[in-house]
Amino acid sequence: MTLTREQVEDTALGILTRFGLADLSMRRLARELDVQVGALYWHVKNKQELLVGVAARLLRGVEADTPTLEGAGAREVIAHLARGIRTALVSVPDSAEVVRVAQSLQSEALTPLNRLRSLLEAAGIENAAWAQHLVMNHVLGSIAATQEAARLATVDPAAATNPLGDDAFEWGLRVILDGLFGKAAPAEGLAGGP
Amino acid sequence: MTLTREQVEDTALGILTRFGLADLSMRRLARELDVQVGALYWHVKNKQELLVGVAARLLRGVEADTPTLEGAGAREVIAHLARGIRTALVSVPDSAEVVRVAQSLQSEALTPLNRLRSLLEAAGIENAAWAQHLVMNHVLGSIAATQEAARLATVDPAAATNPLGDDAFEWGLRVILDGLFGKAAPAEGLAGGP
DNA sequence: ACCTGAACACCGTTCAAGT
C-alpha cells in the first residue's frame, strides 16, 4: 500500500482544518503519514503546489451546489456562488490565505473562481476579470476577518469586538452587486429588510 | 551609539523594500545591523510587533497628503485617501500582506485606516467599520495582485497577462463607491470618460 | 517506482552571562 498524492493532500487538509496553516509543515505532514519528509517530494513538487491542491479540495463541491437556479436573475446566481465559496471556506482556519496563494500561483486552477468570472461575463459586466477579483477580495478578506475575530475570542474571550461575521459579508456583497448592477434604493438597513 | 528601535524598523523596511517579505528575517535583520539576533529582542517584543511598526512606517505621510480638500464631496475625499494608501504601498513588495498582518494584530494602530473609517462615518454610511474593511480589502487585494503580476513578469517576461494594475484599482474603487453612495449611470467605460 | 537517511541552509525565540 504505497503513498498516493490524494492521501498527501487529504492529510494536509486535515492538519489545516484541525490546527491551521502555521502547523501545516512538510515535516509535520510526513510525521502524520508515517514517512520521511523526502518521500513527500516524490508525490508533490513543493509546498506551494501542495497548497494549490489543498485549495482545490477546499472548493470542491461548490459548483455542484450552484445549478442553473432557474428563474433567478444573474445577480442572484452570482450572489449564490459567492455565498457557496464562503460557506466552503469559513469553517477551515486560514483557508482564505491558502486560496489566495493558490489563486496567485495558478489563477485558472480553481474552477469555482472561473465559474464566477463566466457568470459576470454572461451578466454583461464589461471587465469580468476585474469584477471577479473585486468579489473574491471581499469574500476572502471577510473570511479572514471572521476567522481572526474567532481566534482572538479564543485567546481572550473578554475582548468580544463587534462580530464582523455573516452580516458584514452579506452587506459588503450587496454593496458590490449594487455597484455592478445598479440598485433601487441606497443601502440603509443591515442585510435585507423585513 | 547604541541600537534604537527606529534603526531596527528602518532597516526592516529597507530589507522589505529591496528584497521582499521572504527575506525579512530576524537573523537577516541582525546581520544588516551588525548585531547578534538576540539584541533585536531588547528593542522589539517579537517579529509580529516589528511588522506592525513597519506597517505604520509604510503608511506614515498618507494623512498629510489628505487635507480638507475644500469643496470636494465626501465621496471624493474617501477616494483620494484610498488612492493615497495605495500609492504609499504599491512600490514596496509584499506591503499589502504586512499591512494585513498589522491590521489584524492591532486594528487601531494604523492611523490612515482610522481616518478612512471616520470619513465613511461622516459621510453617513450606516456601518462604517464594515465599509472600511470593504474598501481596504479592495485596496490591499488589488495591490497584491499588481505586485504578483510584476513578480511573474520578472520571472517570465513572455507571460504578459492583462495588466491588473492602476485601471483595475480605479474601476473597483468606482464600483464600491457607486454601491455605497449610489450612482448616476451604470459603470460602462473603464475608468472615467473622455 | 518509491522511499530512507542524512545533509544543507536556513528559521523565531530565549536566556545566562558579560559589559
Place this chain on the structure above:
DNA sequence: ACCTGAACACCGTTCAAGT
C-alpha cells in the same frame, strides 16, 4: 541598560543510496 554566545526546537528542499 544593552548586548553576546549559545542553545532549543523547528523549517523547506535535495539527493545518494537502498528496495
